[in-house]
Amino acid sequence: MSGPRAGTAELDVGGLRVTYRNGAAAVRGVDLAVGAGEVLGLVGESGSGKSTVARAVLGLLPRGAAVTGNIRVGGRELVGADPRAWRAVRGDVIGYVGQDPFAAFDPRLKVGASIAEAWRAKGRTPPAGAIPERLAALGVPDADAAARRRPHTWSGGMLQRAAIAAATALAPTLVVADEPTSALDAGLADATLAHLRATGAAVLLITHDLRLAARHTDRVAVMYAGRIVETGDSGEALSRPRHPYTQALLAALPRPGHPLPEPLPGEPPSPRRGADAGCPFAPRCRRVRAECSDDVPAPIDGVACVAAR
Amino acid sequence: MPKAAAPDTTPPAPGRATPALRHTAASLRRAAAALRHGPLMASALGRTGLGLAGLALLFAVLGPVVATHQPDTVDLGAKLHAPDGEHWFGTDQFGRDQFARLTAGARRSLLAAFTVLAGSCTVSLVVGVVAGLARGFADAVLMRVVDIVLAIPSLVLALAVVGVLGPGFGNLLLALVISSWAANARIVRAFTLAVRDRPYIAAARLGGAGPARIAVGHVLPAVVPRLLVVATLQLGGTIVSLAGLSFLGLGAQPPTAELGAMLGDARAFVTVAPWLLAAPTTVVLVVTAAATLVGDAVRDATHHSAVEEVHP
Amino acid sequence: MTSRAATAAPGGGPAAPGAVPRALRSARAAGHPIARRLLSVPVTVAGAALLIWALLPLAPGDPARMTLTAQGVPEPTPDQLAATRAELGLDRAPAEQFGHWVVRALHGDLGTSYQSGRPVLTELGERLPATLRLGSAALLFALAIAVPLALVAAAFRRRWPDTLARALALLGAALPGFVVGLILIQLVVVQGGFGSVVLDGTWAAVWMPALCLAFGMFDVWSRLLRGALVDAMDSGWAASVIARGTGSRRLLLRHALPNALPPLIHAVAVSAGALWGGAAILETVFTWPGAGSYVVSSVKARDLPVIQAFAVLATLAYVAASLLADLLAALVDPRLRGDCAKGV
Numbered sequence: 001m002s003g004p005r006a007g008t009a010e011l012d013v014g015g016l017r018v019t020y021r022n023g024a025a026a027v028r029g030v031d032l033a034v035g036a037g038e039v040l041g042l043v044g045e046s047g048s049g050k051s052t053v054a055r056a057v058l059g060l061l062p063r064g065a066a067v068t069g070n071i072r073v074g075g076r077e078l079v080g081a082d083p084r085a086w087r088a089v090r091g092d093v094i095g096y097v098g099q100d101p102f103a104a105f106d107p108r109l110k111v112g113a114s115i116a117e118a119w120r121a122k123g124r125t126p127p128a129g130a131i132p133e134r135l136a137a138l139g140v141p142d143a144d145a146a147a148r149r150r151p152h153t154w155s156g157g158m159l160q161r162a163a164i165a166a167a168t169a170l171a172p173t174l175v176v177a178d179e180p181t182s183a184l185d186a187g188l189a190d191a192t193l194a195h196l197r198a199t200g201a202a203v204l205l206i207t208h209d210l211r212l213a214a215r216h217t218d219r220v221a222v223m224y225a226g227r228i229v230e231t232g233d234s235g236e237a238l239s240r241p242r243h244p245y246t247q248a249l250l251a252a253l254p255r256p257g258h259p260l261p262e263p264l265p266g267e268p269p270s271p272r273r274g275a276d277a278g279c280p281f282a283p284r285c286r287r288v289r290a291e292c293s294d295d296v297p298a299p300i301d302g303v304a305c306v307a308a309r
Numbered sequence: 310m311p312k313a314a315a316p317d318t319t320p321p322a323p324g325r326a327t328p329a330l331r332h333t334a335a336s337l338r339r340a341a342a343a344l345r346h347g348p349l350m351a352s353a354l355g356r357t358g359l360g361l362a363g364l365a366l367l368f369a370v371l372g373p374v375v376a377t378h379q380p381d382t383v384d385l386g387a388k389l390h391a392p393d394g395e396h397w398f399g400t401d402q403f404g405r406d407q408f409a410r411l412t413a414g415a416r417r418s419l420l421a422a423f424t425v426l427a428g429s430c431t432v433s434l435v436v437g438v439v440a441g442l443a444r445g446f447a448d449a450v451l452m453r454v455v456d457i458v459l460a461i462p463s464l465v466l467a468l469a470v471v472g473v474l475g476p477g478f479g480n481l482l483l484a485l486v487i488s489s490w491a492a493n494a495r496i497v498r499a500f501t502l503a504v505r506d507r508p509y510i511a512a513a514r515l516g517g518a519g520p521a522r523i524a525v526g527h528v529l530p531a532v533v534p535r536l537l538v539v540a541t542l543q544l545g546g547t548i549v550s551l552a553g554l555s556f557l558g559l560g561a562q563p564p565t566a567e568l569g570a571m572l573g574d575a576r577a578f579v580t581v582a583p584w585l586l587a588a589p590t591t592v593v594l595v596v597t598a599a600a601t602l603v604g605d606a607v608r609d610a611t612h613h614s615a616v617e618e619v620h621p
Numbered sequence: 622m623t624s625r626a627a628t629a630a631p632g633g634g635p636a637a638p639g640a641v642p643r644a645l646r647s648a649r650a651a652g653h654p655i656a657r658r659l660l661s662v663p664v665t666v667a668g669a670a671l672l673i674w675a676l677l678p679l680a681p682g683d684p685a686r687m688t689l690t691a692q693g694v695p696e697p698t699p700d701q702l703a704a705t706r707a708e709l710g711l712d713r714a715p716a717e718q719f720g721h722w723v724v725r726a727l728h729g730d731l732g733t734s735y736q737s738g739r740p741v742l743t744e745l746g747e748r749l750p751a752t753l754r755l756g757s758a759a760l761l762f763a764l765a766i767a768v769p770l771a772l773v774a775a776a777f778r779r780r781w782p783d784t785l786a787r788a789l790a791l792l793g794a795a796l797p798g799f800v801v802g803l804i805l806i807q808l809v810v811v812q813g814g815f816g817s818v819v820l821d822g823t824w825a826a827v828w829m830p831a832l833c834l835a836f837g838m839f840d841v842w843s844r845l846l847r848g849a850l851v852d853a854m855d856s857g858w859a860a861s862v863i864a865r866g867t868g869s870r871r872l873l874l875r876h877a878l879p880n881a882l883p884p885l886i887h888a889v890a891v892s893a894g895a896l897w898g899g900a901a902i903l904e905t906v907f908t909w910p911g912a913g914s915y916v917v918s919s920v921k922a923r924d925l926p927v928i929q930a931f932a933v934l935a936t937l938a939y940v941a942a943s944l945l946a947d948l949l950a951a952l953v954d955p956r957l958r959g960d961c962a963k964g965v
Binding site: 058060083087088090091092094095096100103104106107108109117118121150152163166167169170 | 856857858860861862863864865866867868869871875876879880953954955956
Binding site: 354464545549552558594598 | 665666680792799806811897899901916917919921924928
């Protein structure tokens with residue numbers, strides 16, 4: 001498996017399971033690691049559990065969600081950590097960039113003041129001039145004046161840069177970005193992800209956009225029904241996919257000059273189903289075999305599929 | 310004297326009533342089943358509220374049957390008796406039985422509150438639906454009137470109307486309707502705007518249905534249930550307003566038994582006869598607590614369907 | 622008051638993220654919201670005045686006869702009646718009467734009390750300070766109860782302090798203020814021998830009626846504020862703020878509370894209107910020498926000019942309070958200001 005060298009992982013998730021209070025087992029055993037400065041794309045359809053992984057890493061799961069397994073960030077175990085430990089890690093070690101930039105800031109505060117809160121929440125004072133400097137570095141024009149305006153006067157693309165500035169204010173070693181560009185135009189998306197990468201932090205990038213993942217990640221992990229079905233270097237995994245699900249995802253992308261692709265038949269299984277007896281993708285898989293229903297396939301060389309071996 | 314508040318206890322004629330009774334029993338059973346399995350029972354507070362409401366209704370409906378005295382019978386030989394086996398809740402300064410007066414008063418207050426709400430809802434439905442469907446000039450004028458009425462604090466408006474018409478229970482009910490319809494009219498208009506462009510109503514309009522048919526056949530059925538939710542929330546406040554103004558002597562006139570008027574009567578004798586204060590206070594507390602709890606539970610249960618669609 | 626519906630979401634929750642700028646843009650297209658709000662005030666007040674004035678002719682009985690009766694002329698002669706009618710302007714057309722009334726009202730003349738024969742504004746003016754003392758003390762008491770209660774309830778959501786706050790609010794909703802007043806008089810004054818049943822309208826005596834008046838208001842406020850706080854703490858931006866390392870106390874006090882204030886401010890303004898009616902009842906309970914108890918006795922005596930003047934004053938105060946609330950809310954929440962400098 002191509003992964004970060006042992007001991008250098010900023011984020012190390014092992015055997016992660018998350019069950020919500022309504023009984024939905026959204027994550028059913030996920031292992032992944034992100035090395036220092038590396039960008040890992042966690043891709044999959046909505047409902048695959050990728051956002052739950054992100055929320056688990058941030059400790060932002062709703063009340064009553066049961067988490068088992070390991071989440072190590074910079075060597076610290078976070079599963080079962082108390083609120084104080086979580087608070088110490090957030091901002092300083094883990095940064096978070098969400099999907100909707102307008103939902104990233106207290107609407108009442110000026111954007112500069114909101115970014116300054118990253119320091120103030122920890123009882124520190126932002127270095128003089130640091131905030132406009134960072135905004136300018138992220139490509140916000142007229143950063144001084146912009147920082148004195150409130151979020152609703154900003155454009156989405158610029159506000160997402162401010163969200164990156166707020167998330168990386170204290171130079172965290174890991175940034176969790178949950179669909180950070182899905183509310184933005186395509187051109188802005190590339191620029192935003194480039195800025196995110198330029199911060200130098202390790203990035204866990206949650207996205208459903210395979211093309212974006214191909215351009216902006218070092219490695220990808222493909223999630224289906226609460227498990228990772230394929231991992232690999234982005235170029236490799238997204239140009240020569242081995243798992244039938246990854247293949248189907250790629251085949252479903254519309255391409256210019258080609259007829260509209262066939263959508264994948266069937267529906268992903270509900271997260272509220274019971275324990276899986278076999279491969280959860282089997283009912284939709286073109287290469288399904290008899291042994292697919294025996295066990296949930298274990299990942300071998302980054303691919304969790306019997307047929308792909 | 311108040312027609313509206315007069316209890317309707319006329320038993321139905323036995324011969325003709327059987328199918329009607331059966332029908333009533335069936336709908337009561339359905340209602341009971343809906344209550345048992347519905348969202349009201351889902352919350353502990355909703356259950357408490359329903360329990361208290363049942364208690365209050367039982368007291369108001371069955372109390373007069375159980376009572377051993379008439380509410381208005383004066384017995385000067387039994388003035389200001391403390392509660393005992395003869396007078397369960399004691400007697401007042403005229404020797405009138407407090408239990409009998411309280412049950413009669415609770416019944417009168419409850420009926421009056423429902424009457425006020427019914428009147429207020431009717432007026433607000435007409436104004437709100439017309440404004441919401443007409444839009445344009447009529448809407449602007451009606452809503453301006455609503456704004457103007459809302460600018461006068463409602464209890465002050467009620468006081469003014471009673472002042473003009475003269476104290477009396479019927480006038481008080483009218484005053485409360487006049488002071489409460491405007492807020493509901495605005496709500497109804499918002500409901501109407503929320504439903505008026507729904508596909509099935511647009512389809513009916515395309516199918517040639519006139520404005521009256523749209524209003525009565527399509528908009529009202531969608532708006533009335535939501536207004537009922539709002540009205541449930543106002544029940545407690547209405548009972549409190551009624552009691553407060555009656556307490557001042559502006560509502561039910563002596564010797565009529567009414568909760569607020571009884572509290573007003575109790576004032577002068579509270580040092581020697583604290584039970585005159587305790588019993589009506591308890592009844593007011595139970596009735597308004599029940600109304601508040603049920604209102605909250607109804608709102609919570611219908612929150613997504615009723616409240617959020619108003620401001621899409 | 623139209624703008625209130627536009628700016629405060631029901632239940633006080635902040636609008637969906639992203640919806641705010643759009644809503645503001647449409648508000649700007651229709652003119653500056655605060656300018657429109659200011660423009661609507663004179664129209665509303667004039668309309669309310671017309672409505673209040675129009676109640677008078679509905680009254681059964683002849684105002685001229687009632688005036689004379691009140692002045693001690695039980696059997697007025699037709700000449701006396703005609704003279705009084707002319708004096709009151711009752712022989713003119715309704716529109717002219719209203720115009721006359723408005724002109725006189727603008728000059729500070731709201732008529733003469735049937736009962737005392739003195740100018741209504743003099744009568745009310747003498748009693749207004751006591752009512753204002755009572756009302757302002759009640760507002761302060763209610764805020765002092767409601768805000769801490771809502772903060773505690775929101776901080777300990779779905780735990781026992783929240784339940785306790787709910788129970789207190791239920792008690793506040795279920796027990797009318799005047800009943801609390803009767804109980805307090807019985808317990809504190811009669812049995813405790815503390816204070817007096819007849820109050821003199823000074824600050825020293827205000828606490829008991831003010832507490833009762835506050836008791837009728839705090840429940841709505843604390844429930845509303847708790848809801849707005851919880852909405853803010855459950856919002857998407859709150860998750861982002863938490864993810865930056867903000868603790869729960871800072872989230873509540875620095876972020877959620879300021880965002881939850883506009884709905885509370887509006888509720889306080891609404892209560893400032895309801896206060897006038899509540900004061901009328903409680904002033905009667907405590908024999909507080911204010912305008913409220915005076916109006917109640919005037920209602921019983923059907924002293925219409927007094928009732929009219931009181932309604933006009935209460936309406937003016939209420940409209941002013943809700944205007945103030947709109948301005949204050951815009952001060953607290955810049956999004957309500959409509960200061961949309963073009964985005965970056």
